[in-house]
Amino acid sequence: xxxxxxxxxxxxxxxxxxxxxxxxFCREIALFDVREDVPEGIALDILQTAPFFEFDCVIQGSNDxxxxxxxxxxxVTAGIPRKPGMSRADVLETNxxxxxxxxxxxxxxxxNAMMLLVSNxxxxxxxxxxQRTGWDRSRVFGQAGxxxxxxxxxxxAQETGFSxxxxxxxxxxxxxxxxxxxxxxxxxxxxxxxxxxSDERIEAINERxxxxxxxxxxxxxxxxxxxxxxxAVAAMVDAIVNNRRRVLPCVALLEGEYGEADIAMGVPCILxxxxxxxxxxxxxxxxxxxDFDKSASAVRAEIERVRDIH
Numbered sequence: 669x670x671x672x673x674x675x676x677x678x679x680x681x682x683x684x685x686x687x688x689x690x691x692x693f694c695r696e697i698a699l700f701d702v703r704e705d706v707p708e709g710i711a712l713d714i715l716q717t718a719p720f721f722e723f724d725c726v727i728q729g730s731n732d733x734x735x736x737x738x739x740x741x742x743x744v745t746a747g748i749p750r751k752p753g754m755s756r757a758d759v760l761e762t763n764x765x766x767x768x769x770x771x772x773x774x775x776x777x778x779x780n781a782m783m784l785l786v787s788n789x790x791x792x793x794x795x796x797x798x799q800r801t802g803w804d805r806s807r808v809f810g811q812a813g814x815x816x817x818x819x820x821x822x823x824x825a826q827e828t829g830f831s832x833x834x835x836x837x838x839x840x841x842x843x844x845x846x847x848x849x850x851x852x853x854x855x856x857x858x859x860x861x862x863x864x865x866s867d868e869r870i871e872a873i874n875e876r877x878x879x880x881x882x883x884x885x886x887x888x889x890x891x892x893x894x895x896x897x898x899x900a901v902a903a904m905v906d907a908i909v910n911n912r913r914r915v916l917p918c919v920a921l922l923e924g925e926y927g928e929a930d931i932a933m934g935v936p937c938i939l940x941x942x943x944x945x946x947x948x949x950x951x952x953x954x955x956x957x958x959d960f961d962k963s964a965s966a967v968r969a970e971i972e973r974v975r976d977i978h
Contacts, residue, residue, distance in 0.1 A: 669694040669909040673739040673778065675770050676746030677701035677710045677729065679891060680786060683898030684743060686714050690721045691902065693909045699729040700736060700773075701746070707731065733773035739781045741908065742774050743901060744797075747787035749892050752885055755844065757789050757970055764977045767793050771800045782908070782943045785810040785919065786901060791842045792970035794919045795932035805921035806943040812843030813917025813934040815900035819880040820849050823873045828864050830856055839877065839917055840950075841963030842933050842970075848959045849874040853950065904939060911941035915948055925949045926960060933967045 672694045674681045678701075685697055699707040707729025715727045728735060736742060747763035767787060774781060783801075785794045785808070794810035801808060816839040825832040834857040841848035851870045854861045861870060876883070884893040907914040918937040922928040925935065925947045936948035952960060 669740050671696040671698065671739050672741045672743065672905065673698040673700060673736045673781075674743045674745060675700045675736075675773075676744065676787070677703070677707040678745060678749070679894035680897045680901075681743075681745040682710050682714070683894050684745065684786075684901045685710070685727065686717070687898055687902040688905060689714055689718070689723050689725055689727060691906065692723045692725055693902075693905050694725060694740075696726040696728070698735045698739065699727070700731075700733060701729070702731060704731055734777055736773060736777040736781075739774075739778040741784060741905065742778055742781045743784045743786060743905075744770055745786045746770055752889060757844070757973075760789055760792060760970060760973055761977055763787050763789075763793060764796060764974055767796060768800065771797050775801060782807045783809075784901065784904060786897065789842075789844065789970050791844075791919050791933050791967045792974045795921070795971050796974050798921050798932065805923070806945065808921070809937070809939075809944050810843075810919025810932065810934075811897070811901050811904055812847075812919050813839050813936075814903055815897055816843065816847055816849070816877060816880065816934070817917055818896060818900055820854070820873065820877040823876050823880075824854070824856070824861060824865075827869060827873060828856065828861075830864075835861075838936065838950075840934050840936075841960055842967040843919065844966065845878055846959075846963040846966045847878050847934065848956065848963055849877045850950070850952075850956055852953070852956070907939040908941060908943065913938055913940040913945065915939075918944060920944050920947055922947065926952075926964075928964055931964060931967060931971065933964060 701707040711727045711729035790810040798808040817837040820837040821835040838853040938945040
């Protein structure tokens with residue numbers, strides 16, 4: 669890929685840019701942020717790590733949205749962050765207005781790009797961008813499940829003492845307290861986690877996964893998570909730029925899958941060079957279906973709030 673842009677040079681945006689540069693996923697990285705001089709400073713700082721990490725992609729920052737020109741992928745991390753005690757929904761109105769402006773910039777300067785949403789509440793904002801652009805669902809998607817699944821995998825590794833490299837997890841639904849960790853589809857080197865963990869321990873891990881972001885926010889106090897979110901975005905970018913066709917949980921527009929439509933939420937997707945190629949529809953049992961439907965209702969409530977914002 670020639671050019672990837674990141675909108676929002678906060679901690680998640682900066683971490684993402686650093687990882688993308690180190691992995692050399694593209695020839696040029698552009699950082700766009702409305703704060704004067706900030707994106708230029710971050711770009712210069714990352715560029716000066718090149719001799720250590722041995723990369724040579726171009727990194728630029730600007731307050732001018734024209735820096736987005738000719739981007740093939742735009743990663744959106746812009747928005748006000750959560751503070752301790754706040755839910756992702758609490759920042760919805762402000763971030764919706766920010767994302768509207770960002771979307772207009774992308775449509776004006778990079779009309780052929782894909783958009784990867786990271787800003788919260790990501791499900792509702794992904795839906796908003798899809799409606800505002802009118803683009804095919806393959807081009808507009810969000811990051812949530814990859815991060816949630818990685819958190820769940822790390823908790824399982826802590827609990828069992830096994831290598832995180834052998835642990836595969838799946839998390840569906842909205843990126844919030846109603847997310848649906850699907851332990852039945854979680855394995856340790858192909859072996860279901862139920863072979864190693866009791867139902868009680870699995871449920872405790874599920875609950876910790878749902879509150880994974882809030883746990884870090886409460887501990888850090890001055891910021892929400894940014895290392896793991898940046899790594900999660902990079903995993904999605906890797907799947908796209910290398911056309912790996914990985915099955916990853918992404919926020920996608922549903923068109924009848926799981927009995928849902930006109931909604932964006934976390935589901936397993938095949939992610940490749942053209943973005944979301946298709947949605948993988950899992951055969952959920954009765955409890956999983958009930959949890960998924962509950963999560964869908966919560967996401968719909970956020971989407972309805974978004975519809976009323978002008």
